[in-house]
Amino acid sequence: MTSSNQSLLQRSLASVWHPCTQMKQHESLPLVPIRRGSGVWLEDMDGKRYLDGVSSWWVNLFGHNHPQIKAAIRAQLDELEHVILAGFTHEPVVQLSERLSALTGLGHSFYASDGASATEIALKMSFHYWRNRGQTSKTRFLSLQNGYHGETLGALSVTDVSLFKDTYAPLLRAGATLPSPDWRLAEPGETAEQYALRCADAAADYLAQHHAETAAIIVEPLIQCATGMAMYHPVYLQRLRALCDQYQLHLIADEIAVGFGRTGTMFAVEQAGIHPDFICLSKGITGGYLPLSVVQTTDDIYAAFYDDKVARGFLHSHSYTGNALSCSAALATLDIFDQQDVLAQNRRKADYLNQSLAALPDWQALPLKNLRNTGMIWAFEVETTHSDFQQRFYQAALQAGLLLRPVGNTVYFMPPYVITESEIDWMLQQTLSSLKASL
Structure with missing residues (x-):
């Protein structure tokens, strides 16, 4: 390794706190x-x-x-890099919202910069929806054993990976955890579909007792990535959708890692033939070029916030919400899907x-x-x-x-x-x- 490279590594260790890392390991494992x-x-x-x-x-x-994504970012840079999205709008964010709605069937898009922020938005929207509808008892969230939805405090509350969660447990709001449909957990001789249905039955048993206090269930459709790519049968999602309809709660599809073709369809929920009430998207949305996340939801949920009273609105914001450069990268990414x-x-x-x-x-x-x-x-x-x-x-x-x-x-x-x-x-x-x- 050259002296300039060694200097860069030393400078990085002296100034950068690297993510998801015990920094002491870099005493023996070079960056x-x-x-x-x-x-x-x-x-x-x-x-x-x-x-x-x-x-x-x-x-x-x-x-x-990638030349096409780079060209889109460069072209947008000559027009507009960013503008506040409160009280203003711009062409890239409108185009992206329209194109995503055509893909998912969900009517409105709310933007942030990363996956954990999208999770926070979906949870807050669900809670606030029920409050605006007068069902103030619906305040709890259901998630899956071994699920992962991010590392901010709200997202950690619905995450079940002890390495990330245990230290911060005193700061988190308790929720309920359902058995994971991960087919590796099935009994000998039990098929992936049979096990998924058994897990769905456990969800039904829980909701029969606790639906009045439950706002939403959040799941990673088809694959729980952070727990080791745990895969499960799509029938589980079909049953969850039916349970959410039966007991009046929201289904939040966290497609942050699995969206945009990772599971073989544009979005994983397509393989179950269902529509969630919220879908959280990030990671591949810009092809990996710029930070962006989005929560899409139904027109009914949007309408619950549409009111003369400011307090009934969704008063959540991020400085770079709907950033024009990020949206241009996302539009170029969707173009590649369409063209190739x-x-x-x-x-x-x-x-x-x-x-x-x-x-x-x-x-x-x-x-x-x-x-x-x-x-x-x-x-x-x-x-x-x-x-x-x-x-x-x-x-x-x-x-x-x-x-x-x-x-x-x-x-x-x-x-x-x-x-x-x-x-x-x-x-x-x-x-x-x-x-x-x-x-």
């Missing part, structure tokens, strides 16, 4: 200084390349340095990866279990005696030129959609060698 990206590849300051197998925390859809038949291409690439994986003889000999795939997401667990497997594999993969970040003993792939067949082959081979080195 990776990235200077450029292209397609699925990142390049560090020494010219070493890394295949971005996790889409830079699940945000990058169409690769780094992305979902069909993804299905072909998913088939190719699955076939390639099955054809690797060394792969079958490894101590792996629960190999699973939904859309452009793959995951499996590694059976190992190494308590530090997560770090061992991460470092071995980096040495091999591959960016993968296991969740505990779960290794997963979530690559940008532009990955080619030859790059898929290379990713699988390097994963195989990294597994052998870390077991």
Whole structure:
């Protein structure tokens, strides 16, 4: 490593508090200084390349340095970078809201900058809706075992990942947790669908007793990502929708990680044939180029806030709400979906990866279990005696030129959609060698 690179790392450690990190680990695990990206590849300051197998925390859809998204941002920069969205509006935010409504069937969009903020907005809107409708007892939220919805205080209240939540428990508002429909938790001989229905029955039992105090249930449709890509049958979402209708509560679909094609359809709820009352979107919405999130909701919910009294309005705001540059990136991202038949291409690439994986003889000999795939997401667990497997594999993969970040003993792939067949082959081979080195 050159002296200039070493200086950059030292400066970063002296001034930057890196996210989701125990900073002391960087005494032995060096930061990776990235200077450029292209397609699925990142390049560090020494010219070493890394295949971005996790889409830079699940945000990058169409690769780094994409000309169409960059051009849209540049064009918008010549017109308007940002304007307050209270009392003002602009073309990109209106266009984006119209196009998202055409995709989801939900009438109004409220903007923020990140996924946790979207969760906060949806929870507040649901609570405030029932208050405005005179049903002030409906103040509690339901969420799923092992669910993750962000790390701000409201989002943590409906998150069930102890590593993130336990420290802040005294600050959080208690909610109720339902059994996860994750098919890995099924009994021997029980199908994914049967287990999902059993979990739905548990939800029904709870709501029969507590629906009067329940405002909403929030779920990650089809895949609970942060708990290790826990996948479940779409029948669960169908049953939840019916229960929400029966007992008058809102269904909040947190598609922050799984939206925009990750599960094989534009939005995961499409595979259940349902419409939520709220949908939370972020991450891939701009293709990974600029921060943006949005909560979409129904016209009925919007109407509950439409009143002469200011206090009945939704008085929530973020300084960069509906940022014009971010909206332009999101519009370019939607254009790529429209122009390139992305979902069909993804299905072909998913088939190719699955076939390639099955054809690797060394792969079958490894101590792996629960190999699973939904859309452009793959995951499996590694059976190992190494308590530090997560770090061992991460470092071995980096040495091999591959960016993968296991969740505990779960290794997963979530690559940008532009990955080619030859790059898929290379990713699988390097994963195989990294597994052998870390077991």
